[in-house]
Amino acid sequence: MPNMQSNKPNPLDMPVTSLAGVGTKVAEQLAQLGIKRLFDLVLHLPRDYEDRSRVVNINTLANGQSALVEGEIVSVDNKGRGGMSVLLEDDTGTVSLRFFKVYRGLTQTMMVGTTLRVFGEVKISRYGVQMHHPEYQVVTAGMTMESTGLQPIYPTVKGLHQNKLRTLVKLALQTVQNYDKQGQILSIFQDTDWQSLDWQTLITQANVQAKVQVSQASFLGYQNNQAQISSTHAISYLSLFEALTLLHTPPNHTDLTNQFELLEQIKNRQHPACQRIIIEELTAHQLSLLYRRQQLHQHKAPKCESSSPLAKHLLDNLPFALTGAQQRVVNEIKNDLTTSIPMLRLVQGDVGAGKTLVAALAACYALDSGWQVAIMAPTEILAEQHLINFKNWFEPLGIGVGWLAGKQKTSERKEALAAISENEVQIVVGTHALFQEQVKFAKLGLAIIDEQHRFGVEQRMALTNKGVANSTPHQLVMTATPIPRTLAMSAYGDMDTSIIDELPPGRTPVKTVTIDRNRRDEVLERIEANCKQGKQAYWVCPLVEESSELDAQSAEATFADVSERLDIRIGLVHGKMKPSEKQTTMQTFKQGDLDLLISTTVIEVGVDVPNASLMVIENAERLGLSQLHQLRGRVGRGSEKSFCVLLYQTPLSETGIERLNVLAKSNDGFVIAQKDLQIRGPGELLGKRQTGNVGYYLSDLTRDELLLTIARALAKRLIQDNSRKADVSLLIERWMPDASKYTNV
Ligand code: ADP
Numbered sequence: 001m002p003n004m005q006s007n008k009p010n011p012l013d014m015p016v017t018s019l020a021g022v023g024t025k026v027a028e029q030l031a032q033l034g035i036k037r038l039f040d041l042v043l044h045l046p047r048d049y050e051d052r053s054r055v056v057n058i059n060t061l062a063n064g065q066s067a068l069v070e071g072e073i074v075s076v077d078n079k080g081r082g083g084m085s086v087l088l089e090d091d092t093g094t095v096s097l098r099f100f101k102v103y104r105g106l107t108q109t110m111m112v113g114t115t116l117r118v119f120g121e122v123k124i125s126r127y128g129v130q131m132h133h134p135e136y137q138v139v140t141a142g143m144t145m146e147s148t149g150l151q152p153i154y155p156t157v158k159g160l161h162q163n164k165l166r167t168l169v170k171l172a173l174q175t176v177q178n179y180d181k182q183g184q185i186l187s188i189f190q191d192t193d194w195q196s197l198d199w200q201t202l203i204t205q206a207n208v209q210a211k212v213q214v215s216q217a218s219f220l221g222y223q224n225n226q227a228q229i230s231s232t233h234a235i236s237y238l239s240l241f242e243a244l245t246l247l248h249t250p251p252n253h254t255d256l257t258n259q260f261e262l263l264e265q266i267k268n269r270q271h272p273a274c275q276r277i278i279i280e281e282l283t284a285h286q287l288s289l290l291y292r293r294q295q296l297h298q299h300k301a302p303k304c305e306s307s308s309p310l311a312k313h314l315l316d317n318l319p320f321a322l323t324g325a326q327q328r329v330v331n332e333i334k335n336d337l338t339t340s341i342p343m344l345r346l347v348q349g350d351v352g353a354g355k356t357l358v359a360a361l362a363a364c365y366a367l368d369s370g371w372q373v374a375i376m377a378p379t380e381i382l383a384e385q386h387l388i389n390f391k392n393w394f395e396p397l398g399i400g401v402g403w404l405a406g407k408q409k410t411s412e413r414k415e416a417l418a419a420i421s422e423n424e425v426q427i428v429v430g431t432h433a434l435f436q437e438q439v440k441f442a443k444l445g446l447a448i449i450d451e452q453h454r455f456g457v458e459q460r461m462a463l464t465n466k467g468v469a470n471s472t473p474h475q476l477v478m479t480a481t482p483i484p485r486t487l488a489m490s491a492y493g494d495m496d497t498s499i500i501d502e503l504p505p506g507r508t509p510v511k512t513v514t515i516d517r518n519r520r521d522e523v524l525e526r527i528e529a530n531c532k533q534g535k536q537a538y539w540v541c542p543l544v545e546e547s548s549e550l551d552a553q554s555a556e557a558t559f560a561d562v563s564e565r566l567d568i569r570i571g572l573v574h575g576k577m578k579p580s581e582k583q584t585t586m587q588t589f590k591q592g593d594l595d596l597l598i599s600t601t602v603i604e605v606g607v608d609v610p611n612a613s614l615m616v617i618e619n620a621e622r623l624g625l626s627q628l629h630q631l632r633g634r635v636g637r638g639s640e641k642s643f644c645v646l647l648y649q650t651p652l653s654e655t656g657i658e659r660l661n662v663l664a665k666s667n668d669g670f671v672i673a674q675k676d677l678q679i680r681g682p683g684e685l686l687g688k689r690q691t692g693n694v695g696y697y698l699s700d701l702t703r704d705e706l707l708l709t710i711a712r713a714l715a716k717r718l719i720q721d722n723s724r725k726a727d728v729s730l731l732i733e734r735w736m737p738d739a740s741k742y743t744n745v
């Protein structure tokens with residue numbers, strides 16, 4: 001790549017061991033902090049700053065602040081068992097110094113009437129204003145102040161001293177500065193990049209509250225929604241180096257209020273220097289996604305015919321019509337399939353929105369043009385549901401439907417593999433087994449991936465590498481976890497998205513209540529009474545860690561217990577049962593020959609029994625909100641009024657109960673997902689596999705929505721400009737050294 005710097009090693013990428021004073025031991029300690037390159041070191045930002053250069057009035061002390069105060073000892077209490085308490089007073093108030101270990105020098109110093117200067121972290125609680133074991137000094141005539149100014153305090157690990165970290169960060173910053181005096185490699189953005197931003201549109205897109213808009217806009221140096229760069233605060237004038245220097249060693253303000261505000265802005269990541277870095281980080285991530293997309297678009301995909309007789313047949317045979325939203329999304333997919341650019345489209349739709357049918361219609365277009373279709377689901381139960389649906393829909397139309405799963409007899413598997421490679425089956429439904437090495441498709445044209453968040457990027461890519469020579473299959477990805485906009489942009493920024501934002505008619509919202517597990521017996525009685533009136537119910541057992549073995553045991557125990565107590569017909573499904581057993585039980589339940597189905601969370605996705613109108617979820621507090629919403633989506637599919645009972649284990653914190661009540665209050669998957677994102681973070685929401693995508697140094701998707709929108713705009717501009725290729729690879733390499741796996745940068 002034509003890159004002026006490419007012949008020099010980039011100092012940001014050098015290992016920390018290249019610094020003086022970093023041997024194996026320190027390197028290991030740094031690694032525990034996630035610091036491997038100099039770049040990691042300069043981005044290891046202080047968690048706080050301490051100021052030993054001025055005395056602070058006691059009445060201005062804030063909790064958590066490290067401060068220097070000076071005052072006279074007005075009382076000393078050395079009687080109690082809890083050590084020694086010293087009350088220090090200045091003109092504005094008192095602070096209590098607590099010493100849990102009392103030694104001789106301490107008792108000798110702490111005398112009423114002595115004037116002390118102390119430094120420590122302030123704790124404000126119901127015990128008042130305190131400092132625990134502060135550093136102290138007796139004030140003598142003519143004593144001077146330290147003049148170090150603000151000192152950074154870094155997050156650290158045992159054995160790695162603050163001073164060591166301070167030295168290393170300073171060294172790293174110097175290395176970076178020496179390497180590039182002009183700030184060339186450090187300021188990739190140009191003035192014209194910033195000027196290109198359509199500020200008004202970005203703010204509208206980001207949909208942030210008016211107050212935040214104004215303050216962020218002015219920090220960014222833009223006023224009155226015009227793309228004007230103001231003098232002092234314009235982030236565009238800060239090089240990365242300047243921004244970092246400011247964050248590691250903020251300037252000392254003489255005015256205390258200004259100082260406090262500055263530090264607050266830095267700690268809240270609202271300061272222009274932070275925003276400058278966050279924008280760069282987010283831009284790098286967006287670039288890696290856009291780059292991947294650009295590469296995909298250079299491949300050729302199987303172009304499909306724009307009319308599909310199969311789709312018409314399928315629709316004619318349905319007992320209902322498509323919803324408007326389904327119709328719209330099918331059209332969007334059709335438009336993609338009829339070009340030779342590989343489709344990569346994410347379809348989001350709340351549980352029960354009818355994604356399966358949309359997938360089937362997409363399949364029709366590929367099938368009618370002679371291509372095979374693969375449908376991959378994350379669990380066997382879900383894949384089996386798809387198998388049943390697709391067999392029902394397509395076998396009468398003369399299309400062969402094949403099956404591949406992990407737990408298959410060798411002979412069955414061999415047969416299936418042969419049928420796939422010889423085009424005897426045109427639709428293949430399965431689990432992870434689908435993207436394994438031995439699976440060879442005759443003519444794979446469309447890969448449909450249900451519940452995307454359970455799969456990683458690599459797995460999706462493994463499946464789409466199975467197209468015929470020189471062809472990349474179209475990809476349709478479906479998810480029932482509504483993904484908040486910022487998260488979708490950062491995790492799925494390389495995809496086009498469609499949203500099925502309408503449920504089929506006749507659905508009734510599920511009434512949800514939260515109940516203390518102590519009242520489980522009452523709930524059981526109610527279930528029995530309801531089932532005797534012909535209703536059907538699900539009972540979801542507690543999740544026992546990440547082990548399907550233990551989950552199964554817990555479900556079996558619940559089954560034994562409930563069977564003994566209730567006089568109704570009860571079935572059991574869990575992940576450890578044979579697929580045929582599971583299938584039989586599910587089928588019996590669906591036919592109405594079972595009243596209550598006890599299960600692990602395996603029924604979370606895909607299971608469809610319209611007559612079931614009750615659901616009880618045990619230990620609901622252990623599950624994510626989105627997952628609970630998915631589970632609850634199994635009921636409320638018929639005309640019957642439906643109920644969901646969330647049983648929680650006490651004691652449960654107030655926020656824990658409040659969290660569950662989000663479900664009681666809302667039936668909107670997007671609202672719930674947004675709360676989940678706030679409470680549990682992106683990793684939990686998208687599943688562990690995806691967290692690599694969202695591991696940011698500084699950025700926070702819930703906080704930085706506007707900055708993400710800006711980053712997206714900058715990334716689009718950079719990727720479209722061929723003269724900026726070097727900048728693009730520089731940014732991606734700097735921020736995501738592991739990204740090349742996915743992007744071939
Ligand atoms: P999900 O989006 O959760 O995967 P499904 O595809 O399982 O939802 O659909 C849920 C139920 O809704 C199924 O029983 C399906 O047959 C039914 N369904 C789908 N589309 C419609 C529609 N347009 N009108 C009525 N029922 C529909």
Ligand code: MG
Pocket residue numbers: 355356605606
């Ligand atoms: Mg589904």
